[in-house]
Amino acid sequence: MVHDQQGNILFGATQEAGNHFDNAVAAFNIYRGDPIAEVELAIQAAPDFPMAHILKAYLYGLATEPALSAAAADTLRGLKSMTLPAREASHLHVLELLLAGRWTDAAIALDLHNSQYPLDIVALQSGHLIDFYRASAQGLRDRLARVLPQWPSDLPGYSIVLGMYAFGLEEAGDYSRAEDTGRQAVELQPLDCWAHHAVAHVFEMQGRPQEGIQWMTANEANWSGDDNFFQRHNWWHYAVHLLEIGKAREALELYDQHIGAGQSPVALDLVDASAMLWRLTLAGIDVADRWASVADRWSPHTDGHSYPFNDWHAVMANLGANRDEEVDRILASLRRASSAGGETAEWAARYGLPLSEGFAAFWRGDYAGAVQKLLGARSIVNGFGGSHAQRDIIDLTLLEAAIESGDFYLARALANQRCALKPDSRMNRTLLDRSERILSFRAA
Numbered sequence: 001m002v003h004d005q006q007g008n009i010l011f012g013a014t015q016e017a018g019n020h021f022d023n024a025v026a027a028f029n030i031y032r033g034d035p036i037a038e039v040e041l042a043i044q045a046a047p048d049f050p051m052a053h054i055l056k057a058y059l060y061g062l063a064t065e066p067a068l069s070a071a072a073a074d075t076l077r078g079l080k081s082m083t084l085p086a087r088e089a090s091h092l093h094v095l096e097l098l099l100a101g102r103w104t105d106a107a108i109a110l111d112l113h114n115s116q117y118p119l120d121i122v123a124l125q126s127g128h129l130i131d132f133y134r135a136s137a138q139g140l141r142d143r144l145a146r147v148l149p150q151w152p153s154d155l156p157g158y159s160i161v162l163g164m165y166a167f168g169l170e171e172a173g174d175y176s177r178a179e180d181t182g183r184q185a186v187e188l189q190p191l192d193c194w195a196h197h198a199v200a201h202v203f204e205m206q207g208r209p210q211e212g213i214q215w216m217t218a219n220e221a222n223w224s225g226d227d228n229f230f231q232r233h234n235w236w237h238y239a240v241h242l243l244e245i246g247k248a249r250e251a252l253e254l255y256d257q258h259i260g261a262g263q264s265p266v267a268l269d270l271v272d273a274s275a276m277l278w279r280l281t282l283a284g285i286d287v288a289d290r291w292a293s294v295a296d297r298w299s300p301h302t303d304g305h306s307y308p309f310n311d312w313h314a315v316m317a318n319l320g321a322n323r324d325e326e327v328d329r330i331l332a333s334l335r336r337a338s339s340a341g342g343e344t345a346e347w348a349a350r351y352g353l354p355l356s357e358g359f360a361a362f363w364r365g366d367y368a369g370a371v372q373k374l375l376g377a378r379s380i381v382n383g384f385g386g387s388h389a390q391r392d393i394i395d396l397t398l399l400e401a402a403i404e405s406g407d408f409y410l411a412r413a414l415a416n417q418r419c420a421l422k423p424d425s426r427m428n429r430t431l432l433d434r435s436e437r438i439l440s441f442r443a444a
Helices: 016-031 034-047 050-061 065-078 084-097 103-116 121-133 137-145 158-171 175-188 193-205 209-218 233-245 246-258 267-282 286-303 310-322 324-338 343-361 367-380 388-405 409-419 426-443
Strands: none
Touching: 016 034, 016 050, 016 121, 016 343, 034 324, 050 084, 050 367, 065 286, 084 103, 084 121, 084 209, 103 121, 103 343, 121 158, 137 158, 137 209, 158 175, 158 193, 158 310, 175 193, 193 209, 193 233, 193 388, 209 233, 209 388, 233 246, 233 267, 233 426, 267 286, 267 310, 286 310, 286 409, 310 324, 310 343, 324 343, 343 367, 343 388, 367 388, 388 409, 388 426, 409 426
């Protein structure tokens, strides 16, 4: 009987297929290399090896791209023709929920799966990503907390579980433990870019940009390789730290050299590119000639219902590229999706559409309209979509809209809120000073 590196039985696998599967899982764990190529080799070596097909379906289904979701659905149809043991049948159930857009139901199903199979690292990482996409800070933390006592420290993958736990602790606001756990994970596996980025998040959330830059620089060789799927996102974190200390020109250089370079068609990379260009625009940097390339690559991904977080970022890019017709098309697709049933329809209605409309209003100079839309939609936290650091672009845009609309009392209140969370933040102090200076001038 063939087993994976964590000791789980790999039904239907030959030893060759099992080796390729382990290679694929290891690549998935650190977002480095080509897990799809390895899993295809596993399937070639053992066509009736269910876990290889299951991993392939997760890799495609978690990409938040319509074409890859369709490929995952094709893989699922093949799985259904196989006789599946209990663990594999449980995975099939999760994948059916995920591809039906029932993200929370899929997360709950994986909660039950992980309780029975705590050493199933494919299930843990897939559940962790699902928790990330639906912005469940509690899920990001507690999914790992529930299984860590069952993981011996010398078991392959232990550092990966620690790295995921570090990110969950950070998103749940337990910054000290998050930093310690993330550093431990990186020490055990220096190539774990997810653990590395968990520590970068701590520095961002605590307003420690200089330490963040030092952290990124010291570990750059381990997270910036060309074969690293996650490298652009870590460059994005580096650029955010630079913006925090007022080095917008240096952040633009990072965008040109790394974040926007290479014409990546991957939705996750396009989210980073769109968000960084928007942040640079808020910082007063002219990036007009860079928007069109990003907008071009968003076209295959914007359908309003696959993942509205992506559609919102596509709206940013198309606004920057002055493609009003495409912006209106995406808004229309979000409106259609909002009237459908299911969880992604709720995301479109509660968050995706008002955020997109609010950002469109801001770009088009309707600052009062932007304030109205964004005030209601900023409750996105723990609703859906990415991390606290990624969602911060909403409050930054809302605050700027408040200033531009002349609502300086709201701007001051929002800036006070930001300063309370990060009192040493140069950016937040600047925003507060702007609003207070105008209010003082008016009072005089």
